[in-house]
Amino acid sequence: MRSLIIAVDFDGTVVEDAYPRIGKPQLFAFETLKALKQERHRLILWTCRKGERLKEAVEFCQKNGVEFYAVNSNFPDEPLTTEDSPKIVADIYIDDRNLGGFPGWEKVWKKLKPNDGLPEDERSKGLLQRIFG
Structure with a gap:
């Protein structure tokens, strides 16, 4: 698979929605994000949070x-102004x-990696079994 640019929302996606607090991590969120990074995909945090909440x-x-x-931009350290489109590509x-x-x-994970390059007998295992054996 080619390297992808993947925009990931925070509240309700990476963590349970508890805004303005930070909710509990969604099941397999960080394991999946780490695996995607390991495969050299570019992950962009794409959220409505700003200021201290974003930090x-x-x-x-x-x-x-x-x-x-990158965070709320297409590239690291990209300056945002009121004229810039907030749309992430x-x-x-x-x-x-x-x-x-x-x-x-x-x-x-299954959508992005339908066969996961695994032998037939391994394909039916869930993500948790694949990550933690």
Whole structure:
């Protein structure tokens, strides 16, 4: 699979929605994000949070082992002004506000890696079994 740019929402996607607080991590969120980074995909944190709330979200992700390529922008350190479009250009958008809602990280992983390069007998295992053996 080619390297993808993946925009990831925070509240309701990486963590349970508890805004303005930070909710509990969604099941398999950080494991999936780490695996996607390991496969050299560019992850962009794409959230409505700003200011101190945004800083808290970024730090929470870092404490859980995920550093994003960029935050609310297409490139690291890209300056944002009122004239800039807040639209992030990505190949995939992972967000709880998708039509049908957020399917969960195991389904996200299966969608991105349908066969996961695994032998037939391994394909039926869930994400947790694959990550932790």
